[in-house]
Amino acid sequence: MKVNEVTNLLSHYRHDWMNQLQILHGYASMGKMEKVQEKLQDIIQDSQEESKLMKLQSPHFALWVIRFNTQYDHFRLTYSIQSQHNLEQHDQALMENSQNVMNIFGDFINSLKLYMVTLVVSGQDKPEVSLSVDGDLDKNKDLLDRLGGQSYLKDVQAVESENGHTYTMKLLLNER
Incomplete structure (x- = not known):
């Protein structure tokens, strides 16, 4: 920086x-x-x-999380850390993959709307990072196809919500 x-x-x-x-x-x-x-x-x-x-020992990822709401005008992030794993070895890839996911969502947003993003770091034996984005997103199939085509994501799903759709996914920690 x-x-x-x-x-x-x-x-x-x-x-x-x-x-x-x-x-x-x-x-x-x-x-x-x-x-x-x-x-x-x-x-x-x-x-x-x-x-x-x-305490996750992931400074690039932590900085990305802290700066999120100032970097992404149309998204608001809340996060929950439910793990004490050391993510140092995944730091750079986790930050880059998270940025990439948000860039994909950025291609599908309505610039007049605000979207809620939830990030959860969990896992007892093995750390797991889950991300969900809720809001009135267009091009549901195209967005799912783009997300599903990313090698660093798994369990990509979209369910209807009162705000439009909620997209959920897990970020793989061993790939970039």
């Missing part, structure tokens, strides 16, 4: 923290202590997830 990219990332990060603090301040000034507690719990949970992300 170049210096200006780092400062840009830190600026976005600081902006997000300021937004969180302003929300807390607003709830507190209105005497809505239950809302303050809920928001604090959300902030704590997000911080714990970020800590677990860093």
